[in-house]
Amino acid sequence: MTRRSRILLGILSLWPLFYVILLIAMVVNILYSTSRQPLLSLGATAVLHVVTFFLVPSLIAYYVRFIKESGKVPGGQHTKWVLLTIFGNVVVFPYLWYRFIRTN
Numbered sequence: 001m002t003r004r005s006r007i008l009l010g011i012l013s014l015w016p017l018f019y020v021i022l023l024i025a026m027v028v029n030i031l032y033s034t035s036r037q038p039l040l041s042l043g044a045t046a047v048l049h050v051v052t053f054f055l056v057p058s059l060i061a062y063y064v065r066f067i068k069e070s071g072k073v074p075g076g077q078h079t080k081w082v083l084l085t086i087f088g089n090v091v092v093f094p095y096l097w098y099r100f101i102r103t104n
Contacts, residue, residue, distance in 0.1 A: 006101055013059060013093035019052045020090055060089055063096055072100045 063085045
């Protein structure tokens with residue numbers, strides 16, 4: 001994997017976590033703001049949601065395959081990491097990238 005593709009994967013791995021934080025900020029803003037104006041328009045929010053909706057399953061598939069085939073994850077920990085990836089994906093993606101992919 002080239003350096004450029006590792007950096008791109010890192011950015012894509014951080015996006016779902018950033019998106020969750022953005023959504024929470026948007027809801028809090030709408031609930032507690034006096035102007036009741038959303039941070040982003042409905043169209044922009046919909047586009048970001050659709051992108052994230054397709055990105056997360058793609059990242060799950062990539063990381064599960066990476067865990068099984070790369071040899072970087074210790075053999076006895078495959079099942080643990082696959083389950084963590086499936087059920088804790090938004091938080092686990094950046095950690096997996098940092099721990100196993102960041103350095104070659």
